[in-house]
Amino acid sequence: MRLENLEEYTGLKCLWLECNGLQKIQNLEAQTELRCLFLHQNLINKIENLERLQKLDSLNLSNNYIKTIENLSCLPVLNTLQISHNQLQTVEDVQHLQECQSISVLDLSHNKLDNPTVINILEKMPNLHVLNLMGNELIKKIPNYRKIVTVRLKGLTYLDDRPVFPKDRACAEAWARGGREAETEERERWETKERKKIQDSIDALSEVRRQAEERKRMKEMDNKG
Incomplete structure (x- = not known):
């Protein structure tokens, strides 16, 4: 055609x-x-x-x-x-x-x-x-x-x-620099950072809840007063 x-x-x-x-x-x-x-x-x-x-x-x-x-x-x-x-x-x-x-x-x-x-x-x-x-x-x-x-x-x-992903690239580059040992160390660093990020999010949410409960408690005290 x-x-x-x-x-x-x-x-x-x-x-x-x-x-x-x-x-x-x-x-x-x-x-x-x-x-x-x-x-x-x-x-x-x-x-x-x-x-x-x-x-x-x-x-x-x-x-x-x-x-x-x-x-x-x-x-x-x-x-x-x-x-x-x-x-x-x-x-x-x-x-x-x-x-x-x-x-x-x-x-x-x-x-x-x-x-x-x-x-x-x-x-x-x-x-x-x-x-x-x-x-x-x-x-x-x-x-x-x-x-x-x-x-x-x-x-x-x-x-x-x-x-x-950025983690994949960082681990590959570590491997290129120092072999499997360097790659393992880099992966552990990323996993530690990821765990910290999750924990920070949990802590931040807990703080929001704590502050909300504190405001609620203070409001109840004001109403009683």
């Missing part, structure tokens, strides 16, 4: 084109207001012809046949890129990502990435906060994968299937 006849729809903000058997990204030049473009579950093998979409925030290319990430650095506000279930394999296939400085959410899951040095590319994405690498061989090749990626990608708040 060919993507065409969109010229008159110049004000579109979102465009859903999934599951259409599309083989090529084309004829989107008039869609200059587009914020979201959904092209997943098609037959696309090349990222191209997106230069006019200067307001594009979210792009879904999952479940296609793309072998190389390219031609995206021309999108200055691209925040979310979903490109899972494609044919990405080598470091070179994803190298272009380091030129895509605005990307915050990146889904690379279920590709064929097998080289741990892919992380070197991801390190150069300053705004990356959410990353999914599940289903790629490189995960098995990085010992202590979750800790390593958390330490190296300083801005991550979500990795694969769960959040990276």
